[in-house]
Amino acid sequence: MQTARWVTVMKPSFIREILKVTAQPGVISFAGGLPAPELFPVPELVAAFADALAGSGRQLLQYSPTEGDPGLRAVLSERLTERRVPAGPDDILLTNGSQHGLDLVAKALIDPGDLVLVENPTYLGALQAFGPYGPRIQPVESDEEGMLPGALADAVARERPKLVYVMPTFQNPRGTSMGAARRTAIAAVCRQAAVAVVEDDPYGELRYRGEEQPGIRSFWDQAIYLGTFSKTLAPGLRLGWVTAPPALMGALKLGLQATCLHVGTLTQRVAAMVLSSADYPIHLARLRQEYGRRMSVMLGQMESAFPAGTRWSNPDGGLFIWVELPDGLQSLDLFHLAVAQKVAFVPGQPFFVGEGGDSMLRLNFSNSTPAQITEGMARLGRAIAQLTGAGAPLGT
Amino acid sequence: MQTARWVTVMKPSFIREILKVTAQPGVISFAGGLPAPELFPVPELVAAFADALAGSGRQLLQYSPTEGDPGLRAVLSERLTERRVPAGPDDILLTNGSQHGLDLVAKALIDPGDLVLVENPTYLGALQAFGPYGPRIQPVESDEEGMLPGALADAVARERPKLVYVMPTFQNPRGTSMGAARRTAIAAVCRQAAVAVVEDDPYGELRYRGEEQPGIRSFWDQAIYLGTFSKTLAPGLRLGWVTAPPALMGALKLGLQATCLHVGTLTQRVAAMVLSSADYPIHLARLRQEYGRRMSVMLGQMESAFPAGTRWSNPDGGLFIWVELPDGLQSLDLFHLAVAQKVAFVPGQPFFVGEGGDSMLRLNFSNSTPAQITEGMARLGRAIAQLTGAGAPLGT
Numbered sequence: 001m002q003t004a005r006w007v008t009v010m011k012p013s014f015i016r017e018i019l020k021v022t023a024q025p026g027v028i029s030f031a032g033g034l035p036a037p038e039l040f041p042v043p044e045l046v047a048a049f050a051d052a053l054a055g056s057g058r059q060l061l062q063y064s065p066t067e068g069d070p071g072l073r074a075v076l077s078e079r080l081t082e083r084r085v086p087a088g089p090d091d092i093l094l095t096n097g098s099q100h101g102l103d104l105v106a107k108a109l110i111d112p113g114d115l116v117l118v119e120n121p122t123y124l125g126a127l128q129a130f131g132p133y134g135p136r137i138q139p140v141e142s143d144e145e146g147m148l149p150g151a152l153a154d155a156v157a158r159e160r161p162k163l164v165y166v167m168p169t170f171q172n173p174r175g176t177s178m179g180a181a182r183r184t185a186i187a188a189v190c191r192q193a194a195v196a197v198v199e200d201d202p203y204g205e206l207r208y209r210g211e212e213q214p215g216i217r218s219f220w221d222q223a224i225y226l227g228t229f230s231k232t233l234a235p236g237l238r239l240g241w242v243t244a245p246p247a248l249m250g251a252l253k254l255g256l257q258a259t260c261l262h263v264g265t266l267t268q269r270v271a272a273m274v275l276s277s278a279d280y281p282i283h284l285a286r287l288r289q290e291y292g293r294r295m296s297v298m299l300g301q302m303e304s305a306f307p308a309g310t311r312w313s314n315p316d317g318g319l320f321i322w323v324e325l326p327d328g329l330q331s332l333d334l335f336h337l338a339v340a341q342k343v344a345f346v347p348g349q350p351f352f353v354g355e356g357g358d359s360m361l362r363l364n365f366s367n368s369t370p371a372q373i374t375e376g377m378a379r380l381g382r383a384i385a386q387l388t389g390a391g392a393p394l395g396t
Numbered sequence: 397m398q399t400a401r402w403v404t405v406m407k408p409s410f411i412r413e414i415l416k417v418t419a420q421p422g423v424i425s426f427a428g429g430l431p432a433p434e435l436f437p438v439p440e441l442v443a444a445f446a447d448a449l450a451g452s453g454r455q456l457l458q459y460s461p462t463e464g465d466p467g468l469r470a471v472l473s474e475r476l477t478e479r480r481v482p483a484g485p486d487d488i489l490l491t492n493g494s495q496h497g498l499d500l501v502a503k504a505l506i507d508p509g510d511l512v513l514v515e516n517p518t519y520l521g522a523l524q525a526f527g528p529y530g531p532r533i534q535p536v537e538s539d540e541e542g543m544l545p546g547a548l549a550d551a552v553a554r555e556r557p558k559l560v561y562v563m564p565t566f567q568n569p570r571g572t573s574m575g576a577a578r579r580t581a582i583a584a585v586c587r588q589a590a591v592a593v594v595e596d597d598p599y600g601e602l603r604y605r606g607e608e609q610p611g612i613r614s615f616w617d618q619a620i621y622l623g624t625f626s627k628t629l630a631p632g633l634r635l636g637w638v639t640a641p642p643a644l645m646g647a648l649k650l651g652l653q654a655t656c657l658h659v660g661t662l663t664q665r666v667a668a669m670v671l672s673s674a675d676y677p678i679h680l681a682r683l684r685q686e687y688g689r690r691m692s693v694m695l696g697q698m699e700s701a702f703p704a705g706t707r708w709s710n711p712d713g714g715l716f717i718w719v720e721l722p723d724g725l726q727s728l729d730l731f732h733l734a735v736a737q738k739v740a741f742v743p744g745q746p747f748f749v750g751e752g753g754d755s756m757l758r759l760n761f762s763n764s765t766p767a768q769i770t771e772g773m774a775r776l777g778r779a780i781a782q783l784t785g786a787g788a789p790l791g792t
Binding site: 001002003004005007010013032034035037038040042045046049050053054057058059060061062063064096097099100103107108109110111112125129131132133160162175182194196230232234236237238245247248250251254255257258259261262263264265266267377 | 650
């Protein structure tokens with residue numbers, strides 16, 4: 001049975017291999033991007049499932065409209081507009097998580113050979129979603145705020161791209177964000193060339209300090225925006241959404257019908273109930289407080305445990321910190337030393353399109369307790385020291 | 397914003413337009429393919445959601461493996477193997493409903509220009525799932541048992557198809573099934589040419605009479621099989637599965653990761669719990685009894701209410717009856733007369749690839765009560781009589 005061409009050109013997922021290693025007992029893993037299960041709003045979800053099924057269970061178990069629960073779209077519209085991502089209820093399409101939104105945007109826009117421009121490094125799942133539709137994917141030069149508007153303008157002038165993909169807030173893998181000026185400039189380049197731009201925003205509501213930034217849609221109403229409940233409620237629900245201009249909504253709905261008819265009816269209603277509840281702001285505040293604390297612990301421990309010359313990003317939110325090793329040391333070499341110390345991370349290279357990231361690595365802080373973070377940073381510091389040869393191995 | 401090519405060549409969905417018409421008050425609709433909400437196992441689902449969340453809620457709300465819940469795959473494997481669709485747990489991949497299975501099979505196999513062979517008439521949702529991957533779709537001559545093996549062998553000899561798509565049991569739209577000999581012959585043609593064949597089986601467990609038939613996989617272990625919980629539990633859960641040979645499983649998993657990472661964790665566990673419960677066989681028996689009764693009422697009423705010369709299929713299960721009007725009368729003309737009589741159905745033409753079906757129509761009996769079926773058949777009989785000119789309009 002011969003599979004489609006994209007299957008054969010797909011890079012095997014190095015990250016999945018890593019996650020296997022890190023599942024070994026005793027390993028403290030900063031590799032995944034998982035939220036903390038102890039912070040899931042379980043009582044609220046239990047109550048919402050029970051109430052929803054008791055109230056209108058039969059209706060919530062039937063087929064339902066493609067675009068999703070009207071009540072959920074209404075409450076999302078309010079929240080997004082407050083957060084400066086202007087969107088009416090009809091501009092929102094519910095999806096099986098953000099990943100499904102990436103798939104639908106690609107399905108609606110990409111013909112084989114079309115050009116897609118991405119930040120470098122960028123979110124791997126986006127490359128995986130786009131791949132099957134056969135685009136050419138090119139990186140645009142990026143700095144700590146993400147994609148450079150000048151480099152984007154040059155790329156747009158050279159060749160007409162079909163899609164520009166950015167994660168302006170707490171980017172995966174860097175953890176860093178675009179300021180307002182950068183967002184304005186990226187929006188302006190895309191608007192002037194009428195090139196579709198996707199703002200992927202899984203972490204926007206997980207801000208621990210600094211000021212909230214406007215969405216790209218606040219500068220150009222044709223921008224596409226992807227959101228998710230995976231980080232604020234629970235990823236196991238598989239619920240997210242696309243916010244798109246009316247001109248694209250028809251194609252996105254056709255794509256959604258083709259992939260699953262519609263998203264789970266009951267799950268949508270449950271999300272609407274939890275989002276509308278008086279307790280939801282308290283839940284969000286608790287998430288921000290606890291994740292913010294974990295991030296601070298990690299940043300503080302890095303300061304004391306990492307050898308001089310190691311550098312790292314200083315995010316205002318999200319789930320990740322990005323580390324650059326001193327003297328061009330290789331993060332893949334470090335990985336093997338770290339696993340021996342029973343601590344894990346993701347080396348930087350897989351996040352890059354083409355070359356790059358060899359001396360970089362990504363650390364997640366949301367899925368470990370402060371105590372694990374403290375111990376894990378000590379282990380990782382020892383591994384870096386071993387690699388730099390700055391001292392005899394301090395542990396094992 | 398220029399959308400992908402498939403969007404512009406996609407036929408607008410006539411059926412969606414029809415479903416709008418049929419939502420008008422007072423209309424008795426046999427148009428959709430919805431299960432009866434009054435037969436959903438609501439108490440069982442309520443209990444399962446509560447028990448699952450109480451037992452291991454946090455784990456069921458977290459990200460989970462691509463292939464799906466091991467317990468659910470184990471119980472599915474047992475049930476399928478009993479039903480002569482041999483499959484181990486590792487041959488099963490959970491999906492967001494059968495429609496997602498169709499999308500994943502297409503994503504894994506189809507490159508633009510590849511040939512896909514389908515029955516004629518066939519399930520519209522399959523054409524919608526395949527469309528975005530750019531195949532050429534050709535119908536194979538079909539009779540009341542579905543695809544003709546001789547015609548399939550000719551098509552396979554002429555040109556190497558990438559995929560053969562059949563619905564051997566209670567086909568949508570005809571309602572009819574392949575006997576064992578036809579299944580064997582279709583499997584043999586595909587096996588000999590090593591062409592991927594998909595058995596789509598949303599209705600197999602809804603048998604009201606006659607003997608259960610073996611799945612195509614019982615004749616060729618490389619056959620792909622699509623199943624769903626939409627008709628036996630509830631469609632609002634959006635839960636189904638693909639059963640595929642090991643050689644294809646890797647590509648299907650990559651596709652699933654690309655489209656949604658994995659299917660809802662909690663929903664899968666709930667389905668596993670309901671399927672494993674002692675009450676499940678009672679639920680299934682009740683479904684079969686009630687749907688069987690509705691089918692009998694519809695067939696009986698057609699006998700008395702429809703003018704001579706009208707013919708219809710006589711299914712052993714599923715959700716649909718297929719009607720052929722006398723003297724080549726047009727079902728689209730009938731549709732307008734029927735809507736005036738406040739009764740609705742789907743005309744046959746949209747189910748055909750190319751020409752055909754102009755004098756045919758599809759009736760659903762699962763989503764109407766016996767009383768509605770009786771009244772609706774009387775109305776439809778009057779509309780057909782009007783169309784044949786066999787008498788003055790009897791009603792309105």
